[in-house]
Structures are given as structure tokens and as C-alpha cells.
Amino acid sequence: MSDQLTLTPNIDGADDFYAELLAAHEGLAKDQSDALNARLVLVLANHIGNRAVLSQALEAAALKE
Amino acid sequence: MNKIFEIPLYAYERSPDQDAQTPVRRKVVIIGAGPIGLGAAIDLAQQGVEVVILDDNDKVSFGSRAVCYAKRPLEILDRLGCGQPMVDKGVEWNIGKVFFDDRQVYDFNLLPEDGHQRPAFINLQQYYFEEYMVNRVRELQAAGAPIEIRGRNKVEAIGTHDDHVTLEVDTPEGAYTLEAEWLIACDGANSPARRMLGLDFVGRVFEDNFLIADVIMEAEFPTERWFWFDPPFNKGQSALLHKQPDNVWRIDLQLGWDIDKEREKRPENVIPRLKQMLGDDVEFELEWVSIYTFQCRRMEQFRHGRVLFAGDAAHQVSPFGARGANSGLQDTDNLCWKLKLVMDGKAPESLLDSYDMERIHGADENILNSSRSTDFITPKSDMSRILRDAVLDLSEHYSFARPLVNSGRLSVPCTYDGSPLNSADALLDGPARTRPGSPCPDAPLGDDFLLPKLGDKFILLTIDADAPDSFEEDGVEVTRLALSVKDDASLELKRRYLGENDSAVYLIRPDQHVAARRASFDEAQFRTALRRATGKE
Ligand SMILES: Cc1cc2nc3c(=O)[nH]c(=O)nc-3n(C[C@H](O)[C@H](O)[C@H](O)COP(=O)(O)OP(=O)(O)OC[C@H]3O[C@@H](n4cnc5c(N)ncnc54)[C@H](O)[C@@H]3O)c2cc1C
Numbered sequence: 001m002s003d004q005l006t007l008t009p010n011i012d013g014a015d016d017f018y019a020e021l022l023a024a025h026e027g028l029a030k031d032q033s034d035a036l037n038a039r040l041v042l043v044l045a046n047h048i049g050n051r052a053v054l055s056q057a058l059e060a061a062a063l064k065e
Numbered sequence: 066m067n068k069i070f071e072i073p074l075y076a077y078e079r080s081p082d083q084d085a086q087t088p089v090r091r092k093v094v095i096i097g098a099g100p101i102g103l104g105a106a107i108d109l110a111q112q113g114v115e116v117v118i119l120d121d122n123d124k125v126s127f128g129s130r131a132v133c134y135a136k137r138p139l140e141i142l143d144r145l146g147c148g149q150p151m152v153d154k155g156v157e158w159n160i161g162k163v164f165f166d167d168r169q170v171y172d173f174n175l176l177p178e179d180g181h182q183r184p185a186f187i188n189l190q191q192y193y194f195e196e197y198m199v200n201r202v203r204e205l206q207a208a209g210a211p212i213e214i215r216g217r218n219k220v221e222a223i224g225t226h227d228d229h230v231t232l233e234v235d236t237p238e239g240a241y242t243l244e245a246e247w248l249i250a251c252d253g254a255n256s257p258a259r260r261m262l263g264l265d266f267v268g269r270v271f272e273d274n275f276l277i278a279d280v281i282m283e284a285e286f287p288t289e290r291w292f293w294f295d296p297p298f299n300k301g302q303s304a305l306l307h308k309q310p311d312n313v314w315r316i317d318l319q320l321g322w323d324i325d326k327e328r329e330k331r332p333e334n335v336i337p338r339l340k341q342m343l344g345d346d347v348e349f350e351l352e353w354v355s356i357y358t359f360q361c362r363r364m365e366q367f368r369h370g371r372v373l374f375a376g377d378a379a380h381q382v383s384p385f386g387a388r389g390a391n392s393g394l395q396d397t398d399n400l401c402w403k404l405k406l407v408m409d410g411k412a413p414e415s416l417l418d419s420y421d422m423e424r425i426h427g428a429d430e431n432i433l434n435s436s437r438s439t440d441f442i443t444p445k446s447d448m449s450r451i452l453r454d455a456v457l458d459l460s461e462h463y464s465f466a467r468p469l470v471n472s473g474r475l476s477v478p479c480t481y482d483g484s485p486l487n488s489a490d491a492l493l494d495g496p497a498r499t500r501p502g503s504p505c506p507d508a509p510l511g512d513d514f515l516l517p518k519l520g521d522k523f524i525l526l527t528i529d530a531d532a533p534d535s536f537e538e539d540g541v542e543v544t545r546l547a548l549s550v551k552d553d554a555s556l557e558l559k560r561r562y563l564g565e566n567d568s569a570v571y572l573i574r575p576d577q578h579v580a581a582r583r584a585s586f587d588e589a590q591f592r593t594a595l596r597r598a599t600g601k602e
Pocket of ligand 1: 130
């Protein structure tokens with residue numbers, strides 16, 4: 001696996017994915033949504049596994065220059 | 066019957082030093098007869114060094130405090146002659162269960178590695194631990210070793226000089242002055258010695274309180290470690306249940322920050338809390354209750370000239386992970402052989418600076434681990450609680466999340482990577498766990514084990530390699546321990562010390578840490594390694 005975080009388009013059917021993400025939160029109260037997001041982050045992070053990529057992802061998401 | 070912690074084990078007795086015209090100068094004085102002060106004293110006395118322990122009390126630890134002892138400290142205690150009673154009395158455990166809210170989310174088995182004489186962990190009341198050490202002191206005294214415990218001798222002032230230390234000591238019969246060539250301060254987390262020398266103790270206080278109770282009960286609970294996050298009987302907080310010998314159970318209940326400690330400690334408030342946890346029908350008796358706020362702090366330096374700090378006086382951790390007494394014993398394990406060489410003029414005083422360096426490395430590792438556990442157990446922000454709960458919810462369904470659950474990372478010894486006493490690793494592709502700086506892992510040798518054959522002095526361990534039976538370099542002697550992979554049919558010795566190599570030679574320090582290794586004996590290289598390991602290179 002590459003040690004480099006992908007920040008270019010990489011999801012087939014981006015609109016479908018985004019709709020699925022919103023649907024997952026539909027009808028949830030704020031605390032339930034927060035919990036879902038937290039679980040999702042952890043599931044995805046484990047799938048990526050690569051520590052270097054995870055650090056780059058944290059940095060990228062922080063949007064700090 | 067009185068509890069062992071209510072009986073004076075080293076009652077005050079007048080010492081001739083109190084009647085001396087001019088202050089008597091002792092070789093080594095230790096402040097504090099806690100586990101670490103006793104450990105240091107036994108280690109030095111076994112090597113023939115005169116040592117006097119001063120303690121302002123005359124009993125072992127009041128109540129249990131530490132309960133969990135890891136393999137490495139048990140190995141150190143073996144070297145000090147008190148490992149066996151600990152293991153005989155202690156409770157071994159391997160299974161842990163994690164609960165979240167009203168359900169068990171998973172269980173685990175520590176699955177300790179085979180081929181070690183000592184178990185991964187035992188649980189034992191701290192008062193027994195200290196009692197066994199005091200017994201060992203008595204045994205050494207009976208054998209004529211120069212070791213003394215002076216109960217109700219309270220150190221009130223310390224004066225430091227280039228080549229000695231002066232102590233003002235208060236006793237029930239008045240004060241006296243005592244001098245020491247070397248002083249080891251093992252006077253606990255609130256160390257008066259630290260304060261007397263005006264030294265800082267910097268770190269984090271966790272804004273939380275924990276009720277720690279030892280209860281005596283005939284209960285059906287198995288010998289397992291049970292940890293609850295956010296249980297119904299302690300909403301929003303955590304709880305721990307752990308077994309000790311004699312039907313004593315350790316219970317930790319997190320209480321939060323804004324509480325009235327005195328009120329919470331009263332039996333009429335403690336008992337209902339425990340009933341909620343244990344069930345109404347369980348009969349129990351309170352042995353000891355206390356409330357703690359946990360901290361992770363350390364001194365900037367452990368050595369201050371002729372004063373050396375060890376144990377809680379030098380560093381303090383929250384108890385998740387059982388790293389307090391466990392790491393304190395690693396301090397004295399590291400210190401005592403160095404001090405002995407320096408006192409005998411066989412190593413420069415600067416060797417003691419490596420104590421500072423190596424044990425600060427250890428303390429930082431322990432503080433890091435304990436802080437992370439505490440942060441998981443007591444989330445400090447909304448988001449850290451959300452993430453923590455997400456980990457716990459996932460852990461019930463998916464194994465991937467279980468390594469993220471942190472209710473304490475149990476104490477393991479640190480490897481002194483980068484220590485100036487290490488020689489560069491010269492065993493090509495040797496096992497990483499025995500690289501220079503590592504604590505030697507135990508290995509089976511037929512009916513016997515490796516570690517009891519190491520320690521107290523420098524050892525040249527040869528495995529299927531030739532070497533002289535001993536050699537001396539600048540006053541320091543090394544004795545060979547000749548082994549073969551054939552000595553261990555399980556091949557653990559090979560796996561742990563050779564890897565793919567056919568032979569290996571290890572230089573092992575008196576504290577059972579590796580100083581150097583290569584595939585075969587090379588006299589010049591090992592002489593240099595020995596000089597380096599004693600602070601002469
Ligand atoms: C609730 C709790 C649970 C714990 N659980 C564990 C665990 O499971 N495993 C583990 O390894 N550790 C654990 N610990 C930590 C462990 O108890 C300490 O690390 C250990 O007691 C430190 O030993 P010490 O000898 O450095 O200090 P102490 O045990 O504090 O001893 C210091 C001694 O110095 C003496 N003294 C103080 N001032 C003076 C003076 N002026 N003159 C003379 N004498 C003086 C005191 O009387 C005392 O005897 C726990 C601690 C707590 C509070």
C-alpha cells in the first residue's frame with residue numbers, strides 16, 4: 001500500500017456515496033449522529049491501517065496552512 | 066486479630082548514633098521503608114554495602130495501595146531473595162473482562178508467553194509485599210549483613226556537601242544528626258526530601274477522584290480483572306474489580322471532580338455504593354477505603370550530587386497500568402550496582418548520571434502510558450468521550466477496536482535504547498527483544514531457568530561460543546555463563562537470544578540488561594564494552 005494519502009478524486013459514483021452518507025444520518029439526533037461519525041472514522045481508520053497515511057489524513061482534515 | 070499493617074514491624078529503638086559526640090557518617094542512608102527504599106537497602110546489603118533506612122513510621126503501608134505486580138519486578142525480587150513468598154501468596158490472573166453500560170463488550174486472555182519462571186502478573190496486597198521485604202532484611206541481619214531499619218526516625222533537614230550529606234533526624238527521644246556518604250531518597254510521592262532541597266515535581270494532575278476500597282467477601286466472582294465503563298451502578302464513571310489473596314477484593318470507583326472527599330469516604334456513603342455494584346445480597350466488610358486524585362509527574366533530574374531519588378519520590382503515575390511500585394523497583398535495580406562500583410572506586414561518579422538518563426527514559430514511558438489510559442478512562446472533552454464510547458461500542462462487535470480500549474497498559478520494563486552504556490549491536494539480525502539496552506527475557510533451561518543465573522555482577526553469556534571463564538578490566542570482573550541451544554529443548558533460548566545465528570556472546574549487566582552482543586567472543590571488543598557499560602568510555 002502506498003505511504004501517500006490520496007487527495008485527488010478516488011470514489012466511483014461520488015454522488016451515490018454522498019447520498020448514502022447523508023442517509024445514514026437521517027432521523028438521528030445530534031448525539032447519535034456524532035456517535036455514528038466517530039464509529040465511521042474508527043472503522044475507516046482501521047481499514048487504512050497505514051500510520052503514515054492516517055497522520056497525513058489528520059493533518060489534511062485540519063485544513064491548517 | 067490485628068492487621069499486619071497495624072503492627073509495628075520496625076519499632077523505634079535507640080541507636081548508638083544518637084549518643085555520638087560527633088555525627089556518625091554512614092556509607093548509605095535511605096529515607097523511606099516503602100517498597101522502593103527496602104528494595105534499595107536489600108540490594109546494597111546483599112553486596113556488602115552498609116546501609117541504614119530511616120522511616121518516620123514503624124509499620125508497612127497502611128491499607129493495600131499497590132495490588133498488581135508484573136513479571137519484571139518479580140524477577141528483580143527473586144534477585145533480592147523475596148520473589149518466592151510473593152508468588153506463593155499472590156493471586157495469578159490472565160482473564161480480563163470489559164463492560165460498557167450494562168453489558169459485557171468482550172473478554173481477553175493475557176496469554177502469557179511460555180518459558181518464563183514468573184507469571185505475567187500477580188495480585189497481592191502492598192502490606193504483604195513490604196512485610197516480605199522486611200522479613201528479608203531480618204534474614205540478612207541474621208546472616209550478619211550491615212543493614213538496619215530505624216523506625217520513627219523522621220528526616221527533618223538535609224544538608225548537601227561535595228562528598229557527603231548531613232541529615233537532621235527527629236525521634237521520640239529527640240533529634241540527632243547523621244551523615245551519609247550517599248543518600249537515596251525513597252520518601253514517596255510527597256517527598257519531604259525533594260521539598261527540603263527545593264526541587265520541582267512537574268506534570269499533570271487529573272481532575273478526578275477515585276474511591277479505592279478493599280473489601281473482604283466470600284464472593285463467587287472469578288479470579289479475573291473486571292473493568293466497567295459507564296456502568297449502571299456508577300453512571301458516567303468507571304469501575305474496577307480485582308481479586309487479592311485472603312478473599313480481599315480491590316474496588317476502584319471513579320467519582321468525578323466536584324465531590325466532598327471526607328463525606329464520600331465515610332462508610333455510610335461507601336457501603337451503599339458498593340451494594341449497588343455487588344448486589345444487595347453479597348455480604349462484605351470494608352478493610353480499607355481511600356480517595357485519590359491521580360497525577361503524572363516527575364523530577365527533572367533524579368540525581369543531585371550525592372542525593373539520588375527513586376520510586377514515587379522521583380516520579381508518580383496514575384495507577385492504571387500498575388506502574389508505580391513496578392517501575393520503582395526498576396529504579397533501584399538500575400541504581401544499586403552502579404553505586405556499588407562508584408563506592409568501590411571501580412567506576413567514575415559520572416556512571417551515576419546514566420541512572421538519571423536511563424530511569425528518566427523509563428519514567429517518561431510510564432507517564433506516557435498512564436496518561437493515555439487515564440485520558441481514555443476519564444475523557445476530558447465531549448469529543449473524547451464520543452470517540453471513547455465509539456471504540457467501546459465497536460469493540461463489542463469487531464475485534465479491530467479492542468486494542469484501542471485502554472483501561473490500563475500493564476507494566477512492562479523499558480529498553481534503554483540510546484543509553485551511553487550500550488555498545489552498538491554487533492549480532493547481525495539478532496532478535497530485537499535482546500538488543501543492547503534490553504532487559505534479558507527469561508528462558509527455560511530444562512528444569513531450570515536462565516534469569517536466576519544472571520544478576521548481581523557482570524556476566525558473559527555464551528551460547529555455543531568459546532570464551533574465557535572470566536576476565537577483569539580495570540577492577541571490574543566478568544564471569545562466563547556457558548550455555549548451548551541444546552540446553553533448552555523448547556528452543557526458546559535460541560529464539561530469544563540467537564535468532565538465525567549459530568552462536569552468540571552477550572555482556573549482561575548486574576541488573577540483567579544487555580550491554581553488548583556479538584556472534585563470537587572478541588576480547589578487545591568486550592573489554593571496551595565493559596568499560597563503556599561502567600561509564601569509562
Ligand atoms: C490506589 C493505588 C493503587 C496502586 N496500585 C499499584 C499497583 O497495582 N502496582 C504498582 O506497582 N503500584 C501501584 N501503586 C503505586 C505504589 O503504591 C507506589 O508506587 C509505591 O508505594 C511507591 O513506593 P515508594 O517506596 O517509592 O514510596 P512509599 O510507599 O510512599 O514509601 C515512602 C516511605 O517514606 C517514608 N517517609 C516519608 N517522609 C519521610 C521522612 N521525612 N522521614 C522518614 N521517612 C519518611 C514514609 O513513611 C513511607 O514509608 C498504587 C498506588 C495507589 C495509591
